[in-house]
Amino acid sequence: MKRELRYGAAALRKRATTRLIAWLIPEILPTAVYGIAVAHATDNFLGGHVWQGIAWLGGLVATACLGAAGARQVYGRLGDLVEPVRDDLVRRVVAGALRTGDDSAVARLNRQVEIVRDTFAGLVLVIRSFAVTLFGVLTGLLSLAPLVAAFVVPPFLLGFALSLAVLGMAADRVRASLQADEDLAASAGMVFGGVRDITAAGTEEFAGRLVGDPIEAHAAAERALAKVAALRTLCFAVGGWLPLLILLAAGPWLIGRGVSTGTLLGGLTYVLIGLQPALNAVMGALGDSGLRYVITLGRILDSSAEVERPGHTDTPTGFDVSLRGLSFAYGPNAEPVLDKLELTIPEGEHLAVVGPSGIGKSTLAGLVCGMLTPTSGQVLVGGVRPARATPATRVLIPQEAYVFSGTVLDNLIYLLPNATTPQVADAVDAIGAAALIERIGGLTADVKPGELSAGERQLIALVRAYLSPAPLVVLDEATCFLDPEAERVAEEAFARREGTLIVIAHRISSALRARRILVLDGNQAALGTHVSLMRKSRMYRDLHGNWAPTISRSQIQPAS
Numbered sequence: 083m084k085r086e087l088r089y090g091a092a093a094l095r096k097r098a099t100t101r102l103i104a105w106l107i108p109e110i111l112p113t114a115v116y117g118i119a120v121a122h123a124t125d126n127f128l129g130g131h132v133w134q135g136i137a138w139l140g141g142l143v144a145t146a147c148l149g150a151a152g153a154r155q156v157y158g159r160l161g162d163l164v165e166p167v168r169d170d171l172v173r174r175v176v177a178g179a180l181r182t183g184d185d186s187a188v189a190r191l192n193r194q195v196e197i198v199r200d201t202f203a204g205l206v207l208v209i210r211s212f213a214v215t216l217f218g219v220l221t222g223l224l225s226l227a228p229l230v231a232a233f234v235v236p237p238f239l240l241g242f243a244l245s246l247a248v249l250g251m252a253a254d255r256v257r258a259s260l261q262a263d264e265d266l267a268a269s270a271g272m273v274f275g276g277v278r279d280i281t282a283a284g285t286e287e288f289a290g291r292l293v294g295d296p297i298e299a300h301a302a303a304e305r306a307l308a309k310v311a312a313l314r315t316l317c318f319a320v321g322g323w324l325p326l327l328i329l330l331a332a333g334p335w336l337i338g339r340g341v342s343t344g345t346l347l348g349g350l351t352y353v354l355i356g357l358q359p360a361l362n363a364v365m366g367a368l369g370d371s372g373l374r375y376v377i378t379l380g381r382i383l384d385s386s387a388e389v390e391r392p393g394h395t396d397t398p399t400g401f402d403v404s405l406r407g408l409s410f411a412y413g414p415n416a417e418p419v420l421d422k423l424e425l426t427i428p429e430g431e432h433l434a435v436v437g438p439s440g441i442g443k444s445t446l447a448g449l450v451c452g453m454l455t456p457t458s459g460q461v462l463v464g465g466v467r468p469a470r471a472t473p474a475t476r477v478l479i480p481q482e483a484y485v486f487s488g489t490v491l492d493n494l495i496y497l498l499p500n501a502t503t504p505q506v507a508d509a510v511d512a513i514g515a516a517a518l519i520e521r522i523g524g525l526t527a528d529v530k531p532g533e534l535s536a537g538e539r540q541l542i543a544l545v546r547a548y549l550s551p552a553p554l555v556v557l558d559e560a561t562c563f564l565d566p567e568a569e570r571v572a573e574e575a576f577a578r579r580e581g582t583l584i585v586i587a588h589r590i591s592s593a594l595r596a597r598r599i600l601v602l603d604g605n606q607a608a609l610g611t612h613v614s615l616m617r618k619s620r621m622y623r624d625l626h627g628n629w630a631p632t633i634s635r636s637q638i639q640p641a642s
């Protein structure tokens with residue numbers, strides 16, 4: 083919210099604002115005078131001086147005309163103030179769309195720019211008119227009877243301060259409500275789209291849960307919003323009605339102290355037709371236009387900040403990977419897969435990640451490579467969030483290797499299009515893919531992905547990753563279809579390659595080759611070498627015990 087308020091404040095630092103303020107003075111006058119005029123007119127009428135009473139009311143009409151002339155000037159000045167805001171926002175939106183090539187963003191964001199312009203103008207008007215009333219009423223009350231002011235002003239200011247305090251809370255809750263609304267629309271849309279399949283597969287209960295949670299979240303957000311509305315009414319009661327009650331209750335005491343009936347009526351006039359409507363208007367505007375301004379402007383600034391940086395990316399400094407209190411769950415109410423994980427993987431490290439099936443190894447790989455966003459905590463690669471880091475910083479090879487129709491060479495140099503022939507030959511040799519490529523027909527032969535075995539596809543993907551310029555390589559069971567010997571050759575090649583290597587291991591041999599091993603165990607994690615983990619991690623000892631016999635009798639699909 084601070085950023086949006088700063089933006090508004092900067093937009094107000096203009097000459098147009100000074101001119102707008104200057105035109106406040108003729109408007110303050112009638113506001114200051116009407117209580118005094120009512121007081122004197124009443125006292126004169128009560129004292130039988132009818133003409134003097136009428137003269138006071140005539141004076142009130144004259145100052146009101148002066149105020150109207152001042153108000154007329156305001157609208158012309160307002161344009162000078164808000165149009166530059168609109169221009170600036172449109173410039174940001176269009177510049178962003180040109181960089182991203184997202185034409186639809188222009189239409190979407192332009193609508194938001196209109197909202198910001200209108201709400202900004204509305205806020206300027208309401209705040210200005212509130213200031214006029216406040217200054218006018220204070221001046222009038224103090225010149226009429228400071229004693230009356232002492233009863234009226236403090237509860238009014240208290241109500242106003244409480245309203246401002248509630249606004250911050252309201253902004254958060256409106257944002258939460260919008261988010262809940264969007265989440266519900268997304269999950270309901272997904273379920274409605276798949277009703278036929280859900281019925282066919284008999285997964286109604288699962289689908290019910292899928293929309294049930296967002297419905298609950300939405301209802302909770304709306305209830306929270308309703309509580310804020312109730313609080314706002316309470317604040318208005320304090321600021322708008324309490325001064326009136328106090329003044330009425332203190333009436334006899336004030337009259338006993340020499341305050342005239344007219345003066346009391348003048349004080350009530352200031353509250354009833356000055357302070358109370360002004361507070362109502364400013365609170366309504368801040369709670370409605372103000373929140374729409376903050377939230378809509380926030381969205382525009384967020385989207386333009388995303389595109390203001392070239393290519394939407396940051397360049398990491400170094401390639402150490404740090405996990406800081408990293409937690410991740412696949413849904414708002416799902417059990418966390420990873421919980422407050424702390425780990426630093428220094429540049430050049432060779433780390434193996436082991437753990438039972440479904441413990442979260444692939445989830446961790448996805449987080450490190452920026453394909454998943456942490457629920458809380460951080461992943462940083464060279465000090466930068468992976469999703470924002472330049473894509474060339476990391477490569478993730480999953481279990482199901484991706485190979486596309488094209489030549490073998492196209493497939494190999496996909497991540498380094500300008501690779502030289504010796505570079506390609508080195509990579510092929512290092513990974514042990516020479517025999518496979520020869521069998522396919524050489525580098526210029528066409529690849530037919532469907533005709534390759536899973537292991538062969540993995541070999542091609544491994545050469546591609548090896549050849550890539552990425553200093554961080556994550557192999558997520560990327561060698562699981564290779565025989566142990568082919569896996570050893572490939573892994574050793576990656577270990578020799580410069581950079582950081584993270585291997586999600588599916589065999590103990592992979593873990594034994596690594597410099598350090600991370601054992602994921604429920605929400606716990608243990609880090610160490612094979613020797614230290616055999617001593618301190620029961621989970622690692624169990625995995626080692628289960629894995630060891632399978633090494634010799636692995637049923638592995640040969641690579642070639």
Ligand SMILES: Nc1ncnc2c1ncn2[C@@H]1O[C@H](COP(=O)(O)OP(=O)(O)OP(=O)(O)O)[C@@H](O)[C@H]1O
Pocket residue numbers: 412419437438439440441442443444445446
């Ligand atoms: N897209 C998803 N949506 C919901 N839950 C998921 C999703 N992907 C994974 N999970 C769940 O998250 C948990 C961790 O999964 P993950 O694939 O990270 O485990 P893993 O240790 O890599 O398992 P494996 O060794 O079998 O590949 C599992 O309970 C899994 O069912």
